[in-house]
Amino acid sequence: MALKSLPLHEYLSSGHRLCAGCGEGVTIRQILKAFDEPPIICNATSCLEVSTTPFPYTAWRTPWIHPAFECTGAVVAGVEAAQKALIRKGRKKKWDVVLALAGDGGTHDIGLQALSGALERGHKFVYVCYTNDAYMNTGIQRSGATPKAAWTTTSPAGKVIPGKTEWQKDLMKIVVAHDIPYAATASPSYPMDLQRKMKKATQADGPAFILALAPCPRGWRTPPHLTIELGRLAVQTCMFPLYEVEKGQYRITMKPKRKLPVEYYLRPQGRFRHLFTPKTRHDIINDIQAYVDKKWQELQRMEQLTQP
Amino acid sequence: MMARKVLALNGDEAAAYAVKQCKPDVIAAYPITPQTIIVERLSDFVADGELDAEFIAVESEHSAMSACIGASAMGARAYTATASQGLALMYEMLFVASSFRLPIVMSVANRALNSPLNIWNDMSDTMGARDCGWIQIYNENSQEVYDFTIQAFRIAEDHRVLLPVMVCHDGFVVSHSTEGVEVLSDGEVDSFLPPRDPVYPLDVEKPVTIGCVGVPEYYPEIKYQQEVATKKSIETIKEILREFNESFGRSYGIVEEYRTDGAEVALLTIGSISGTAKEAVDEMRAEGKPVGLLKLRLFRPFPIEALRKSLSGLKVVGVVDRHISFGSCMGGALNMEVRAALYEMKDRPHVMGFPTGLGGRDIRVEHFLKIIDELLMIAEQDALEEEYKVVGCRGPGCIGP
Numbered sequence: 001m002a003l004k005s006l007p008l009h010e011y012l013s014s015g016h017r018l019c020a021g022c023g024e025g026v027t028i029r030q031i032l033k034a035f036d037e038p039p040i041i042c043n044a045t046s047c048l049e050v051s052t053t054p055f056p057y058t059a060w061r062t063p064w065i066h067p068a069f070e071c072t073g074a075v076v077a078g079v080e081a082a083q084k085a086l087i088r089k090g091r092k093k094k095w096d097v098v099l100a101l102a103g104d105g106g107t108h109d110i111g112l113q114a115l116s117g118a119l120e121r122g123h124k125f126v127y128v129c130y131t132n133d134a135y136m137n138t139g140i141q142r143s144g145a146t147p148k149a150a151w152t153t154t155s156p157a158g159k160v161i162p163g164k165t166e167w168q169k170d171l172m173k174i175v176v177a178h179d180i181p182y183a184a185t186a187s188p189s190y191p192m193d194l195q196r197k198m199k200k201a202t203q204a205d206g207p208a209f210i211l212a213l214a215p216c217p218r219g220w221r222t223p224p225h226l227t228i229e230l231g232r233l234a235v236q237t238c239m240f241p242l243y244e245v246e247k248g249q250y251r252i253t254m255k256p257k258r259k260l261p262v263e264y265y266l267r268p269q270g271r272f273r274h275l276f277t278p279k280t281r282h283d284i285i286n287d288i289q290a291y292v293d294k295k296w297q298e299l300q301r302m303e304q305l306t307q308p
Numbered sequence: 309m310m311a312r313k314v315l316a317l318n319g320d321e322a323a324a325y326a327v328k329q330c331k332p333d334v335i336a337a338y339p340i341t342p343q344t345i346i347v348e349r350l351s352d353f354v355a356d357g358e359l360d361a362e363f364i365a366v367e368s369e370h371s372a373m374s375a376c377i378g379a380s381a382m383g384a385r386a387y388t389a390t391a392s393q394g395l396a397l398m399y400e401m402l403f404v405a406s407s408f409r410l411p412i413v414m415s416v417a418n419r420a421l422n423s424p425l426n427i428w429n430d431m432s433d434t435m436g437a438r439d440c441g442w443i444q445i446y447n448e449n450s451q452e453v454y455d456f457t458i459q460a461f462r463i464a465e466d467h468r469v470l471l472p473v474m475v476c477h478d479g480f481v482v483s484h485s486t487e488g489v490e491v492l493s494d495g496e497v498d499s500f501l502p503p504r505d506p507v508y509p510l511d512v513e514k515p516v517t518i519g520c521v522g523v524p525e526y527y528p529e530i531k532y533q534q535e536v537a538t539k540k541s542i543e544t545i546k547e548i549l550r551e552f553n554e555s556f557g558r559s560y561g562i563v564e565e566y567r568t569d570g571a572e573v574a575l576l577t578i579g580s581i582s583g584t585a586k587e588a589v590d591e592m593r594a595e596g597k598p599v600g601l602l603k604l605r606l607f608r609p610f611p612i613e614a615l616r617k618s619l620s621g622l623k624v625v626g627v628v629d630r631h632i633s634f635g636s637c638m639g640g641a642l643n644m645e646v647r648a649a650l651y652e653m654k655d656r657p658h659v660m661g662f663p664t665g666l667g668g669r670d671i672r673v674e675h676f677l678k679i680i681d682e683l684l685m686i687a688e689q690d691a692l693e694e695e696y697k698v699v700g701c702r703g704p705g706c707i708g709p
Contacts, residue, residue: 038512042378043519053520055530063510065381066519067404071374074366078336078378078386079510081362085333085384089360091503092383096512114374117367 001195006033009061016059017051021224023214023231024048026188027130028101031212034198038062039099039126040083042076044106045069047137048130063096069106073114076100076125097126097202104131104145108169119178119207126201126208129171132216140219144169147239148291149284150271152219157274162284167291175209176245182208184244184253189231193242193253200246213240221270230268237265238296243303250302259296262289317489319482320345322450323389323415323475325489326457328353329497330413333384336364336375338394341427342479343417346389369394373401373412380410381518383509385461388412391479392419395433399440405472406441407534408518411464411504412472414442415457418579418630419479420667428668429479431579431630434607435641441534443473443541444608446579450487453477455558456605458497462548465504469541478580478630480668492556500555542609563614564603567593571600573624573683575676578604578642581628581665588676599680604642612649619650622657623687626679629663632698639663639696658686661696662707669700669709678707 011032018025024047032039043049043066052059053066067075076098086092102111107129115127134152135141142155147168151157155164175183182204186194194212201208215230217223222230234240235254239262242254263285266272275281317325324346327335335354337347353359362379366372369390376386390398395416405412416434420426434444443463447453453475460473477483492500508516522530542562549560564582567589568574577585582603592599602618602625604611619625627647629640638644643661650656662679665671679699686692699707 038515040382040510040512049519050521053517055520055522055526058517058520060517061515063512063515064517064519065378065510067374067377067408068400071370071377071401074336074371074374075378077364077366077371078334078375078380079382080378081334081336081364081375082379082382082384082386085360085362086382089333113367114371117371120367121364 001192003192006195007036011035011038011061012052013059013061017054018047019218021217021227023132023188023216023227024130026227027212027214030188030191030194031128031198034195034202035097037096039097040079041065042072042079042098042100044072044102044111045137046103046106048101048103050137070110071114072100072102072106072111073116073118073127076127077118077121077123080123080125098124100125100127102127102129103137104129104133105135105143108144108171116178119175119180119209122206124206126210128210128212130212130214132214132219134219136216136219145171148288149275151274152271162274162281172211179248180207180209181205182244182246184210185240185242186210186212187231187235187240187242188212188214189228190235190242190254197244200244219271221273222268226268230265233260233265236260237262238292239265241296241299243299249306249308250299252299252303262292312490312492314488314490316486317450317454318345318484318486319450319453319477320417320484321349322454322489323457323477324349324353325491326454327387328359329492329494330458330461330501331359331385332361332387334362334364334376334379334386335388336366336372336379336386337388338366338369338372338390340369340391340394342419342483343389343391343394343415345483346415346417369397370401373398373405376412377401377405377408377410380412381408381510383504383506385504386412387414389415389417391417392421392433395437396421399437402437402440402442409470409537410472411461411470413457413460413464414472414474416474416476417479417483418476426667427479429481430666430668434474434476435631435633437474438608438641441471441538442608443471443545445473445475445606446604447475447477447482448580448582448603449482450485450489453482454489454491455552455560458492458501459548459552462501463541463545466544466548467507468544469537470507471538471541476579481580496556500552538609542606542611545606560605562606562611563618564605565618566601566603568600568602568618570598571622572598573626573680573687574600574602574619574622575679576602576604576625576627576646578607578628579630581630581671584671584673585628585676587673588680591673591677592680597680597684607642610645610649615646615649616653619657620653620655624658624660624683626683627659627661628679629661630665632663632666637695639698643696658692660686660692660694662699663696664699666701671700675699675707
């Protein structure tokens with residue numbers, strides 16, 4: 001697969017109202033490049049939903065439905081079941097891929113139950129969580145996906161408490177625990193890795209899950225031109241490792257040649273500014289580094305452990 | 309006409325049997341007492357190959373409604389059933405279903421709401437959901453449950469309506485009481501209910517965006533259209549009722565009058581309690597008292613004209629609610645609605661509310677006799693002292709159990 005061989009279609013048209021430098025727009029555009037024919041999309045309430053469908057306009061060239069925030073797992077289940085029944089009864093001709101799109105709030109937090117139910121029941125669908133680490137649509141509030149120490153409007157870097165005090169929820173572990181055929185992390189900064197994973201996801205015999213990191217200039221307090229670079233740094237510092245779990249088998253798909261210190265990822269971001277000014281909080285940065293190292297080792301061990 | 313089959317079915321089984329004959333494509337449901345028998349029977353039908361449908365055993369009622377929304381948006385015939393807490397959990401999605409104009413049919417076995425936990429019958433659940441944009445039909449017995457479940461699909465899917473329908477029956481009193489139900493043949497149901505003809509399904513060939521953002525510049529018109537459609541649906545409902553009656557030898561109306569000829573006072577009831585109330589009316593009639601009864605079948609859309617017509621000429625109406633709308637001016641929603649509907653009528657009757665039967669409290673003929681006594685007294689005095697009085701309850705000012 002080569003970059004130049006990707007289809008020219010744009011199922012998400014230009015002219016949508018996502019911010020300049022928005023990681024979601026880039027991610028979804030790449031996600032949709034993995035399809036030869038339009039999927040049926042079920043979108044959770046999110047920036048993406050709001051910015052692409054201001055009535056009477058729509059940016060979607062695919063069938064698209066957005067009922068509410070926390071229900072995406074259940075909506076795809078209904079769409080998938082309907083498709084099965086309609087094809088069986090001869091009222092629909094061909095199978096269309098069912099694609100769920102939701103942010104981290106709609107997946108890690110409020111939508112977790114519906115997602116878990118749908119994974120457990122084994123519906124055939126691809127679920128893409130584009131995480132930007134907080135509730136950006138409502139104005140940067142902390143979610144289960146917000147990394148430790150990050151500033152958000154509900155985990156402010158105050159005089160006493162330095163940003164979010166808890167670690168990010170390891171959603172992949174929760175998803176993988178459902179023993180689904182395919183789960184992977186992805187990043188728009190590594191487009192071909194994302195393409196390969198999406199292909200596998202669409203071909204999986206059952207539920208497939210993709211967790212894609214979509215940097216948010218507004219919420220991360222970063223300039224728009226750094227979006228793709230931050231995605232790279234997230235991978236190279238192992239803050240957001242790229243890996244896949246195929247039928248229980250772990251595989252790290254992007255091993256950094258030189259694993260960078262987490263500071264490389266944290267320093268450019270305004271949401272971590274309080275770790276560097278007025279004085280550098282080595283205690284917190286070291287804490288994050290130790291945690292990231294531990295998780296990275298854990299992931300490498302899982303890769304070894306699950307070798308066939 | 310060949311005699312029809314009569315099956316011994318409780319209300320839940322009657323609903324499930326009707327649903328099976330309506331051939332839904334997708335059923336998404338979560339078990340909750342007293343609705344459970346419906347999902348059990350439907351699971352049986354699917355497992356035994358008697359019903360070709362996808363049964364999604366979802367992990368919550370919120371997901372049940374969400375899955376129905378997804379399925380219905382695909383053009384499938386979708387069905388679910390719930391009660392009480394389950395309906396409350398669905399609340400958010402009820403608005404979405406009606407705003408998407410999806411013809412989902414849902415049975416509700418009416419049950420009280422927590423707290424305290426109570427699995428028994430009242431109508432706190434569906435009365436609380438009365439403003440969600442769903443058509444609401446209330447049934448008195450298993451036969452009505454069966455007949456109106458079939459009609460519900462036809463009403464919902466009619467292109468002049470395109471609204472979801474709640475088919476309600478009282479928990480336990482109807483859901484778990486076995487009665488003889490005259491069922492239609494599969495062919496008869498097929499002839500009455502053609503396959504669904506979806507208007508704008510999710511389709512790759514003809515992509516549509518469903519569930520967009522509606523800013524203040526557009527939102528009111530969208531809601532206004534929804535209101536117009538809901539109000540107008542009453543004419544289609546009447547038409548479908550007439551067709552059902554004529555085709556299958558029934559005699560349903562959206563409002564049912566019972567011994568109202570020459571009546572000066574009347575009870576206005578909803579659901580299974582109507583049966584007990586009719587007994588009381590009979591007793592009073594035997595004593596020569598001018599008493600009648602009006603049973604409401606349709607609560608949404610509210611049948612204003614039919615109600616005004618039926619209630620005109622009466623001196624007093626006693627509205628029997630099966631729930632309390634806390635802090636409201638009239639005790640229960642039904643009473644509020646009836647009084648509001650009659651307000652602009654010349655020579656309107658006095659209207660008093662009697663919220664009763666809360667959380668499954670048994671309401672017997674004697675309670676209705678007491679209510680009727682109150683109504684007759686109001687008629688005699690031509691004055692109403694209280695807006696409502698709770699019946700079947702220990703407490704000051706209540707009519708005791």
